[in-house]
Structures are given as structure tokens and as C-alpha cells.
Amino acid sequence: MSSMVKGGVLQLGMVFSSQTFLFFFLPVVLGMYFLLGIGPMLRNLWLLLASLIFYAWGGADFILVLLLSIAGNWVLGLIAERSHMNGSPFAKRGSITLSVLLNIGILAWFKYANFFIDQVNDVGASFGMDEFGWSRIALPIGISFFTFQATSYVIDVARGQARVMRNPIDFALYVSLFPQLIAGPIVRYHEISDQLKDRPFDWEHVSSGMLRFTHGLVKKVVIADSIGVIADTAFGSEAQINAGDAWLGLLAYTMQIYFDFSGYSDMAIGMGRMFGFRLPENFKRPYSAVCMTDFWRRWHVTLSNWFRDYVYIPLGGSRCPKTKTYRNLVIVFLLTGLWHGSNWTFIVWGVYNGFWLILDRITGQARPESLDWIPLRRAATFFVVMLGWVVFRSEDITQAGQYYATLFDFPLGSMSGVMDSVLTRQAVFFLIVGSCIALLPGRLSTGQWLDESTCTRAVLYRIVLSCILFPLALIFVISGTFSPFLYFQF
Numbered sequence: 001m002s003s004m005v006k007g008g009v010l011q012l013g014m015v016f017s018s019q020t021f022l023f024f025f026l027p028v029v030l031g032m033y034f035l036l037g038i039g040p041m042l043r044n045l046w047l048l049l050a051s052l053i054f055y056a057w058g059g060a061d062f063i064l065v066l067l068l069s070i071a072g073n074w075v076l077g078l079i080a081e082r083s084h085m086n087g088s089p090f091a092k093r094g095s096i097t098l099s100v101l102l103n104i105g106i107l108a109w110f111k112y113a114n115f116f117i118d119q120v121n122d123v124g125a126s127f128g129m130d131e132f133g134w135s136r137i138a139l140p141i142g143i144s145f146f147t148f149q150a151t152s153y154v155i156d157v158a159r160g161q162a163r164v165m166r167n168p169i170d171f172a173l174y175v176s177l178f179p180q181l182i183a184g185p186i187v188r189y190h191e192i193s194d195q196l197k198d199r200p201f202d203w204e205h206v207s208s209g210m211l212r213f214t215h216g217l218v219k220k221v222v223i224a225d226s227i228g229v230i231a232d233t234a235f236g237s238e239a240q241i242n243a244g245d246a247w248l249g250l251l252a253y254t255m256q257i258y259f260d261f262s263g264y265s266d267m268a269i270g271m272g273r274m275f276g277f278r279l280p281e282n283f284k285r286p287y288s289a290v291c292m293t294d295f296w297r298r299w300h301v302t303l304s305n306w307f308r309d310y311v312y313i314p315l316g317g318s319r320c321p322k323t324k325t326y327r328n329l330v331i332v333f334l335l336t337g338l339w340h341g342s343n344w345t346f347i348v349w350g351v352y353n354g355f356w357l358i359l360d361r362i363t364g365q366a367r368p369e370s371l372d373w374i375p376l377r378r379a380a381t382f383f384v385v386m387l388g389w390v391v392f393r394s395e396d397i398t399q400a401g402q403y404y405a406t407l408f409d410f411p412l413g414s415m416s417g418v419m420d421s422v423l424t425r426q427a428v429f430f431l432i433v434g435s436c437i438a439l440l441p442g443r444l445s446t447g448q449w450l451d452e453s454t455c456t457r458a459v460l461y462r463i464v465l466s467c468i469l470f471p472l473a474l475i476f477v478i479s480g481t482f483s484p485f486l487y488f489q490f
Helices: 019-035 040-086 091-125 143-159 168-176 189-197 203-234 245-274 290-297 301-312 322-340 344-364 374-393 397-407 425-439 447-454 456-479
Strands: none
Touching: 019 040, 019 456, 040 091, 040 143, 040 168, 040 374, 091 143, 091 344, 143 245, 168 189, 168 456, 189 322, 189 425, 203 245, 203 374, 203 447, 203 456, 245 374, 245 397, 245 425, 290 301, 290 374, 301 322, 322 397, 344 374, 344 397, 374 397, 447 456
16 A cells, blocks of 8 residues: 555545456446436436445445435435525524534544544653553545535535535435545535536547546556655655655655546546536646645645635635734644644644745735746745645654655765665656656646647547557556555545
8 A cells, every 4th residue: 555544544445546446347337327318316326326335345334424424414404404594593503513513523533533542642641641442443435525525515505505405315426426435526515416417428428538537547557656656665664765865755755646636536527527427626737836825726626615615714714804814724724734634744734834825925925826937936836845745744743854854964965775676667757757747837737628628739648548548557557556546545
């Protein structure tokens, strides 16, 4: 497993890049979907069944958690609609509060209980107290994503921004739709409510979805997995690396996490397209950002938008005095760090990002379109992002501190030789190719360009993707080892 798990045991499900999924599950689901005709009712029922099977494949022990979230939020949605129709502020706040308690309660128990007990035991040990007995709780896969989606549904209905979904099957499909169930993108209810009732299904959507899926598959198995071994070696707990190794390993992880996560998003968007859904974009060339504010407009866009609409703006956003605006940013990014995992490393990473966004506002960098010296600012932002990935990737604060010390252990010197075994031609080649692709300037996501552009370059890339890169990705899948997506742990 190329990723790390902090704070608990991760339950792994079916992986998009596995042979089981590519050669059995997806073709069967898509074939049955075609045979069920044009009526959305049977197709929704089939997709729901397929989604539950997909989730239960590696997380059957937690299927009841998903079903509890679905049932509870469907009922709360009905209550929220009634409170909105009655114009009762008390009932509206009550339905939102109950939804937050249900979803955040589920999330807190499974994701943070281990972390809380560890902190209690650490404090107790310093006073000579016995350790608190505890059986570690496994982390249900995708819990951070489906709880956020369910919460947004009840809030949108209570606010009158979306109509309630009375059909429990359609609502269950919204929460559990397998293309984006495990690692996003986070789909808000108003973005997909109409599509649940009526959506197209034709060869044009299937073929464009397959291209987008292939684009993501290549990102994952060809680029991310190839360079991941470099990052894993550099961040290995037993690695005796020097500064040159550390910088190479950090560059590898910076590229790995982008191609891994954006590859998953492309695959999810592509599969959604095959079934007639248009899911929101999640990446917009984040390493082209010219400040940290711009980076968070491009990286994991659906998560950023979720926190903006449901936390930052309700707190007052930027409409309040500067000190309160800065407070709001700190709260949002503290929660963003916690959302990623139950470890002090994620908390520090969230505060780190919040600090840079506050600095953007203080120095006037929050409006990237009005800035000069774009290449220099892009390089500076990329450097800041890279340094943040150190603590994000590290197992604990101690390892992060040691890695930072190694990075700046001047003079840099040559490579130590620790990395020689993983610096294969394949790994080095795809690290160079991936870095060139990721660092090229651009405003739209590559996948969106692939979908929409009719220029000669886009057409040529579609041909190359279909005839060369897709067969290459399949070879990697067949000959490779199991490698889950990095964001599965969140």
C-alpha cells in the first residue's frame, strides 16, 4: 500500500484501477444499465444496488453505517422541508442541527475516537496513570465524503435552496453513487437533483465518459504509481537520506498526490458521464496557482466550496472586520486539516495553509488576476505548497521535523545512494513527464479540456489516449501490484 494511514485501520473497498473493477464490475453494471431501457426508476434502482455492492466489497462491516446515514438524512430532509414551508426558524435550525449531530457524530466516532483516546493516554502517562483500555476502531472507507454530502442535502433543503427528494431510492443513490462515493468529488444535492430524475444515456455520453475515465486511469497507474515508490522510500521511517534525496522525494510526492487524486476525480467524472451524470470538476491545474488563495480555488475544489458555503460564509466570511475574517479562515482551515485525518500532522497542515491565506489578504495577493510577475509568484506558491506536503505526508510531527531538517541541511551535496533501487528508468521518466505536465500554466483542468475542446491538439490527444495510453495503462494494471488511491484514507 503506497499511502499511509494515521490513527486507525483503514477498510479498503474495490479500486477503480483493479482488474476486478475494470474487467468485471464496470462492464456488468454498464451493460445492465443499458438493458434496463430509458426509464430512470429501474436504472436508479440498479445503480443503487451496484453502489451498495461496490461499497460492501471491502467494507461490508460498515454498510449499516452508510445505510444509517442515508435513512437518517432522508427523514431529516422531510423535516427540513416542512420547517421551511412553515417558515419556522426554530424548526429550520433544529433540522440542520440534527443533521450536523448525526453526520458529524458518525464521522467523529469512526475517524477521531482513536485519536482522542491516544491523546488521553499520552496525558495520563505523563502523570503516571494507567493506559485507558481501547479496541481501535476501523475507519469506514469514504466516510468523510458521504457524510458531507448528506449534511449539505439537509442544509440546502432547510434553506430552501433545493427541493426535498421524497423517493428514498433516488436519495440513497445520491449519497452512495459509486463513482464518487469513496473519494469524491463532493457533490452537493442541488448540483445533481434534476439528473437523478432525468438524464441522457447515449453513445456520445458513454464514449466521452470512457475517454475521461481513461485519462484518469493513465494519471493513476502510469504516472502516480510509477513515481510513488520514490516518495515512499524518501518518507520511509528507516530511510537514512540526505538533502538531495529529501528534495527528490518531496517532488515525487508532490506529483504523486496530484496525479493520484486528480486521476481519481477524472475517473469518477468519466464514469458519471457514462451513466448520464455530470459531476463537478475537482481540479483546475493547482500547481499553476500564483498565490495560496488561488491554489485553494484550484485544488480539491468541491471540498473548498463546501467549507466556503457551509462554514466560512455562515461565520461571516469576508464581510466582517479583518480580524474576524482572519479568524474565519483559521477555523475553516483547521477544520480542513481535521477533515483529512485524525493526526496532529493534518492539524498543523491546515493551520499552515490558513496562515498563508491570511498573509495573502494582508499583502493583497488574494486577487491573482491583478498580479504582476506571474512566473515568479507561481514558483513561490509551488514552493510553499511543496513544503506543506511534508507534514501532510509524514507519519507524525517528529518525522516531519526531521524531514524539514534534512531538506535544509546545507550544502545539499549529491545523492546518498539510498534511493538508487527505486530510481528506475520508468520512475525517473514519469517523474519528469508528470512534473512537466503539472507545472505547465493553464486555467482549466486537463480533463475538462479533453471533454470540451475541438482543437487539433485535443483531437490528437484523444487518439493517443485511446490507441496508446489506454493499452499501456491496462498493461500496468495487469502486471502491477495493488495500489489504493491516496485519498481512500480520508
